[in-house]
Amino acid sequence: MKKRLTLLAQTSFSALCAxxxxxxxxxxxxxxxxxxxxxxxxxxEPFTAATGCEVSATYVGSNDDFAPKLAxxxxxxxxxxxxxxxxxxxIEAGFVQPIxxxxxxxxxxxxxQFRTADGILKDGKVYGVPxxxxxxxxxxxxxxxxxxPTSIKALWDPALEGRISLxxxxxxxxxxxxxxxxxxxxxxxxxxxxxxxxxxxxxRPLVRKYWxxxxxxxxxxxxxxxxxxxxxxxxxxxxxxxxxxxxxxxxPEEGAEGWMDSNMIVADTPNEECAYQFLNMAISAQGxxxxxxxxxxxxxxxxxxxxxxxxxxxxALHQDDPAYLDSLLLWENLxxxxxxxxxxxxxxxxx
Amino acid sequence: xxxxxxxxxxxxxxxxxxxxxxxxxxxxxxxxxxSFWQQKYPTFxxxxxxxxxxxxFTDPQxxxxxxxxxxxxxxxxxxxxxxxxxxxxxxxxxxRKPGLRLMLYMAVVAPLxxxxxxxxxxxxxxxxxxxxxxxxxxxxxxxxxxxSVFLYNQTAMIVxxxxxxxxxMVMPIYAVLEKIPHSLxxxxxxxxxxxxxxxxxxxxPLSIPGIVAGFTMTFCLTFGDFIAPFLVGGPDGQMIANVIxxxxxxxxxxxxxxxxxxxxxMIVLSIITVSDKFERLGQGRFA
Amino acid sequence: MSKIIEIENLTKTFGKVVGVDDISxxxxxxEFVTLLGPSGCGKSTLLRMIxxxxxxxxxxxxxxxxxxTHVPPSKRAVNMVFxxxxxxxxxxxxxxxxxxxxxAGMPRREVREKALEALALVGLEDRFDAAPHMLSGGQRQRxxxxxxxxxxxKVLLLDEPLSxxxxxxxxxxxxxxxxxxxxxxxxxxxxxxDQTEALTMSDRIVVMRGGKIVQMGSPVDLYERPATSYVAGxxxxxxxxxxxxxxxxxxxxxxxFGQPISAPAGVAPGQExxxxxxxxxxxxxxxxxxxxxxxxxxxVADILYHGQSVRLMIDLGAGEVLVDLPMSGSDxxxxxGDAVSLRVGADKIMVLADEVAA
Numbered sequence: 001m002k003k004r005l006t007l008l009a010q011t012s013f014s015a016l017c018a019x020x021x022x023x024x025x026x027x028x029x030x031x032x033x034x035x036x037x038x039x040x041x042x043x044x045e046p047f048t049a050a051t052g053c054e055v056s057a058t059y060v061g062s063n064d065d066f067a068p069k070l071a072x073x074x075x076x077x078x079x080x081x082x083x084x085x086x087x088x089x090x091i092e093a094g095f096v097q098p099i100x101x102x103x104x105x106x107x108x109x110x111x112x113q114f115r116t117a118d119g120i121l122k123d124g125k126v127y128g129v130p131x132x133x134x135x136x137x138x139x140x141x142x143x144x145x146x147x148x149p150t151s152i153k154a155l156w157d158p159a160l161e162g163r164i165s166l167x168x169x170x171x172x173x174x175x176x177x178x179x180x181x182x183x184x185x186x187x188x189x190x191x192x193x194x195x196x197x198x199x200x201x202x203x204r205p206l207v208r209k210y211w212x213x214x215x216x217x218x219x220x221x222x223x224x225x226x227x228x229x230x231x232x233x234x235x236x237x238x239x240x241x242x243x244x245x246x247x248x249x250x251x252p253e254e255g256a257e258g259w260m261d262s263n264m265i266v267a268d269t270p271n272e273e274c275a276y277q278f279l280n281m282a283i284s285a286q287g288x289x290x291x292x293x294x295x296x297x298x299x300x301x302x303x304x305x306x307x308x309x310x311x312x313x314x315x316a317l318h319q320d321d322p323a324y325l326d327s328l329l330l331w332e333n334l335x336x337x338x339x340x341x342x343x344x345x346x347x348x349x350x351x
Numbered sequence: 352x353x354x355x356x357x358x359x360x361x362x363x364x365x366x367x368x369x370x371x372x373x374x375x376x377x378x379x380x381x382x383x384x385x386s387f388w389q390q391k392y393p394t395f396x397x398x399x400x401x402x403x404x405x406x407x408f409t410d411p412q413x414x415x416x417x418x419x420x421x422x423x424x425x426x427x428x429x430x431x432x433x434x435x436x437x438x439x440x441x442x443x444x445x446x447r448k449p450g451l452r453l454m455l456y457m458a459v460v461a462p463l464x465x466x467x468x469x470x471x472x473x474x475x476x477x478x479x480x481x482x483x484x485x486x487x488x489x490x491x492x493x494x495x496x497x498x499s500v501f502l503y504n505q506t507a508m509i510v511x512x513x514x515x516x517x518x519x520m521v522m523p524i525y526a527v528l529e530k531i532p533h534s535l536x537x538x539x540x541x542x543x544x545x546x547x548x549x550x551x552x553x554x555x556p557l558s559i560p561g562i563v564a565g566f567t568m569t570f571c572l573t574f575g576d577f578i579a580p581f582l583v584g585g586p587d588g589q590m591i592a593n594v595i596x597x598x599x600x601x602x603x604x605x606x607x608x609x610x611x612x613x614x615x616x617m618i619v620l621s622i623i624t625v626s627d628k629f630e631r632l633g634q635g636r637f638a
Numbered sequence: 639m640s641k642i643i644e645i646e647n648l649t650k651t652f653g654k655v656v657g658v659d660d661i662s663x664x665x666x667x668x669e670f671v672t673l674l675g676p677s678g679c680g681k682s683t684l685l686r687m688i689x690x691x692x693x694x695x696x697x698x699x700x701x702x703x704x705x706x707t708h709v710p711p712s713k714r715a716v717n718m719v720f721x722x723x724x725x726x727x728x729x730x731x732x733x734x735x736x737x738x739x740x741x742a743g744m745p746r747r748e749v750r751e752k753a754l755e756a757l758a759l760v761g762l763e764d765r766f767d768a769a770p771h772m773l774s775g776g777q778r779q780r781x782x783x784x785x786x787x788x789x790x791x792k793v794l795l796l797d798e799p800l801s802x803x804x805x806x807x808x809x810x811x812x813x814x815x816x817x818x819x820x821x822x823x824x825x826x827x828x829x830x831x832d833q834t835e836a837l838t839m840s841d842r843i844v845v846m847r848g849g850k851i852v853q854m855g856s857p858v859d860l861y862e863r864p865a866t867s868y869v870a871g872x873x874x875x876x877x878x879x880x881x882x883x884x885x886x887x888x889x890x891x892x893x894x895f896g897q898p899i900s901a902p903a904g905v906a907p908g909q910e911x912x913x914x915x916x917x918x919x920x921x922x923x924x925x926x927x928x929x930x931x932x933x934x935x936x937x938v939a940d941i942l943y944h945g946q947s948v949r950l951m952i953d954l955g956a957g958e959v960l961v962d963l964p965m966s967g968s969d970x971x972x973x974x975g976d977a978v979s980l981r982v983g984a985d986k987i988m989v990l991a992d993e994v995a996a
Binding site for chain 1: 389391392393394406410412415416419479480481482495497501502503581584585587588589593594597598599600602603604605607628
């Protein structure tokens with residue numbers, strides 16, 4: 001009886017797989033789990049026209065969305081685009097598969113810092129193709145400040161009570177730790193984390209709202225609720241500029257976090273051919289121009305970037321300035337400290 | 352004959368039973384199993400240990416958030432009852448025209464067909480610094496500059512949730528008031544009792560089951576809500592469902608999330624049990 | 639005797655519908671008055687206006703000499719037994735009965751005594767702590783009664799109090815109500831559509847139709863001398879026929895479905911009127927012979943067995959009449975087709991006034 005049941009289960013399972021493989025192959029359809037702007041029609045439509053690969057995108061609000069969605073299983077996604085702090089966990093969990101870089105010719109053009117980053121390598125194999133990068137700077141409403149803020153301290157200034165916002169993310173701990181003088185923000189000890197929590201609890205009465213999505217932060221500025229916050233460099237400021245609200249981004253004295261997003265192929269995807277096509281397109285001039293135009297993020301492929309950026313844009317996005325990148329505290333995988341950080345951040349919000 | 356009848360009964364009953372089993376019992380069983388597992392980088396591994404429960408009962412942040420959630424749920428239910436009761440009373444006993452009554456009833460219930468998110472979002476535009484309330488208060492001269500006290504705090508959450516869940520309060524109260532025979536109020540008046548005392552001694556006691564039902568529904572719905580904190584809550588707005596969501600998401604700690612969800616389920620079940628007792632007491636014929 | 643209730647030109651309209659149409663009526667202290675009529679005749683509306691539950695459109699109501707037309711029910715010294723009893727489901731029997739007294743501020747112990755006393759009057763003192771839903775229909779009825787009399791109202795109003803009970807219980811309650819009325823000496827005003835109930839219990843019956851009083855009087859008055867065809871038909875059964883009074887060999891005669899019988903007193907030859915006689919007033923004789931004056935001849939068309947009597951439908955050729963035959967002895971049952979003669983004396987014939995167009 002038991003055997004028959006298993007057999008039955010196996011049969012139906014493989015039947016299901018066959019169906020999904022068949023439909024996937026026939027349509028040449030890619031499901032990608034990524035950030036808003038990363039699957040813009042201006043890029044996707046030419047890609048589909050050229051390759052016949054249909055693309056449908058699902059958007060995440062946070063890096064924390066990738067692992068749970070993949071852990072839930074179901075073989076839904078073919079490509080994910082996590083940031084450098086989340087990539088390694090996906091590799092270790094076996095959610096993504098190694099990439100054959102010989103099938104990605106432009107890989108060698110990518111900044112060395114990125115293509116050799118620890119987060120996308122394991123056992124000598126490459127698991128991610130760096131796509132875009134930037135900083136988590138701070139920004140403020142230009143019309144509300146006589147003297148431009150230069151330090152994170154501004155976000156603890158009682159004079160700005162009710163005008164401050166901070167990303168609803170463990171990143172808040174990174175900010176507070178730096179204010180405490182702990183620059184090892186990805187390796188904080190329990191005591192240092194506790195100090196960061198205290199700092200955030202102290203700040204909380206001044207906070208108008210912790211922002212959770214890019215759109216929410218834009219709304220908060222638009223509706224005059226918030227004057228100063230951290231931000232996804234280039235993105236929200238661009239959206240606000242389009243609304244005629246002048247904000248200024250700045251890297252505080254205490255430094256800023258940096259991030260880099262890579263495209264990864266989900267393990268055992270039935271659409272590998274399309275997936276490689278997509279990876280190549282993403283770091284081509286066409287793909288890099290897309291993310292530059294839509295999100296305002298910097299390119300990981302300077303060779304491609306030169307093709308569409310003017311010289312001034314090239315330097316404005318720090319494409320000619322590897323030292324700038326070094327000055328950023330590039331996000332790191334927190335490993336088994338991740339739940340400790342998350343709980344610390346939750347405990348701030350539980351106060 | 353008997354066998355055929357039994358087969359027929361089994362055929363009729365099995366789809367709902369199967370449904371209940373598959374979509375209620377199985378998920379809870381899975382949650383229960385998860386709650387004993389252990390987080391282990393990069394995800395979590397099967398285990399049988401009570402660490403997750405120990406963490407919930409020893410780390411004060413969970414107690415604080417549960418307490419905050421209970422408090423908000425209580426105020427939402429109370430506020431909803433205070434608004435819904437007079438409204439339902441007015442509909443049942445004061446509005447004579449059935450058409451008008453139906454219209455006013457639907458005015459409260461119809462928003463249920465509109466997305467919860469949209470309704471909650473509306474309150475942002477009302478309560479915000481540049482919102483309708485501030486504009487109104489400034490145009491009437493009550494305020495000289497916009498106030499930020501209306502939005503992004505627990506009060507804003509309570510107000511929004513009252514608005515969102517009030518149909519669940521109006522419906523049972525309306526139903527129970529409508530069922531009170533008119534003759535009872537006449538009998539009370541006949542026995543020399545004035546309107547206020549009649550309300551207190553007859554109408555109110557008889558409507559307790561409706562109030563309890565509405566209170567329970569509103570309470571449980573608020574208790575599980577995680578959107579209001581996100582939309583209109585401030586830095587002190589986190590509720591238990593948000594914490595659970597963050598365990599399943601951000602910290603990829605499904606075992607802890609499952610344990611939290613089960614604790615939450617226990618709280619909700621005990622609330623329903625208590626309210627059931629209350630409701631019976633209300634229907635009970637002795638006061 | 640003094641007048642406890644005086645109703646003067648009372649009218650109640652609901653929109654365009656006239657519920658009670660210019661009624662004047664007075665009720666004596668201690669009287670048992672029944673408002674009788676079919677549903678929609680305005681009897682309940684009249685009762686509810688006396689209770690204060692409906693505001694009259696015009697007219698006055700005096701209670702014990704005081705104008706109470708606009709006094710709310712809570713301030714009137716009348717109490718009502720509701721058709722659905724209206725017992726408070728959340729209160730025990732004792733608390734239901736003591737409800738008004740307690741709210742009025744009477745000490746708890748005294749309330750209990752009074753409630754027990756009232757319950758004793760209806761024989762339910764041992765159900766003091768029971769919940770209403772545990773009682774039978776008849777018991778609930780009695781609790782409602784006890785609750786209504788516990789405050790010793792000047793007038794007790796009863797709105798179809800027995801209509802929800804089954805036939806046996808209803809008869810028993812009629813007796814009890816009447817006994818209670820006698821024992822307490824209260825004024826009762828009862829609303830019913832059941833003529834038996836009205837005949838059994840009332841000192842006086844007020845027959846209503848279309849918001850107006852058609853006739854009022856004692857049960858005997860109404861039964862023996864109904865003023866109109868409507869009253870005659872509503873209270874008991876009546877064989878009715880229309881005829882012109884003619885002069886016959888022995889005096890004035892009327893034609894009952896083609897057969898002449900003596901006209902009753904009070905009508906003159908040449909006059910046309912509506913006449914009637916009660917089924918039990920005809921003297922029934924079987925056989926071809928028999929006859930003499932004031933006799934109608936016919937044959938049995940149908941038989942309805944009632945136990946103590948038999949109702950026969952007699953075919954008179956030009957029409958049918960009903961007669962009642964008491965089953966006193968071992969006469970044997972009549973058969974359909976039997977020849978029969980009915981003697982209807984002039985004193986048994988009623989002259990019915992034409993209906994006033996309502």
